[in-house]
Amino acid sequence: MANSGFQLLGYFLALGGWIGIISTTALPQWKQSSYAGDAIITAVGLYEGLWMSCASQSTGQVQCKVYDSLLSLEVHIQTTRALMVVAMLLGFVGIIISVVGMKCTKVGDNNPITKSRIAVSGGVLFLLAGLCTLIAVSWYATQVTHDFFNPNTPVNARYEFGSALFVGWASASLTMLGGSFLCCSCPNDERRGQQYYRQSQPSATTREITKMPAKNKEETS
Template sequence: MATEIVAFLLTISGWILVSSTLPTDYWKVSSVDGTVITTATFWSNLWKTCVTDSTGVSNCKDFPSMLALDAYIQVCRGLMIASVCLGFFGAIFALVGMKCTKIGGSETTKARLTVLSGFHFILSGLCCMTACSIYAHRITTEFFDPLFVAQKFELGAALFIGWAGSVLCVLGGLIFCLSLSEGFSMRRVA
């Protein structure tokens, strides 16, 4: 039971980080220091692109059309939304399937729900990790390309939060799946 509680805490912490990554502003960041007085920070996420001046005033522009977006942004949006949804259903299955809860039916049914929640969390973590990695790959490819003449960006904080959350989801999901195999090996011995 303690293993399941640890797994649940890991997965819920990871899911919260993954969920907070989706609306976070700084997926990519670039600073321009023109003079001592004027500084502008350009940043972008999956939904909009913004510029913040030295006084702290931000001017944002939402992406105008979903069909006009670059394919990598559409893929990242889909993967992140899938990640949040998979984590939500994984949390519900985990709450019902854990040994310390009184709902869920027989021990076999609860064990199956626990494994199902583990798979949901593993898939949630992999979706988020893939989305953050695709986005980061695009940023680093443009940054190190000597022929790319447009403004170059660097990795933002949201990507690191997403990677950390996805690792926690995958680890917790694996612990959920392994806790079931321990239960089966104990039943065979007894």
């Protein structure tokens, strides 16, 4: 029962992380305008994400523009896009597989060892999804940091970390934590040994039947 609760905890943690991965991919605030140092504070704040760039005015009006061309984007943006999409797909497959493999479901209940292995497979997929997200977000943050401290970058064109990066780091942590919990739900060797011992022992009725002919032979002699 405790193992089943452990699986549920890992599943819901990974599910929440997967939802966060989707939100991170869709958010346009991957980097935002920096007002540090001698930067001039303007009435317009600029945000950039994986799919669009936005301008937020002091009146509260936000205007966004989707990137016109995929091939004209920088390499780190294209690679980050690919990693985030792969992470979403891995998480989706992991959700389906984990539901089949968890003990609280009735699918494949006649073979608990195979069922636990399926749950572990779902946990591995969640770990890979979290790892892809962590690599993508960290790489993007590294590029933002490099451009910020690059002396050739104009002061008014520098960007800082956006809120989407922090959501991405949190989502990757939750997904990997939930996947680790699911990977720890594999049955131990002791239970396997007990199950094999019970299956290998003949029943009492079988032993009595095998002993009856020898007993009758002794009585007739």
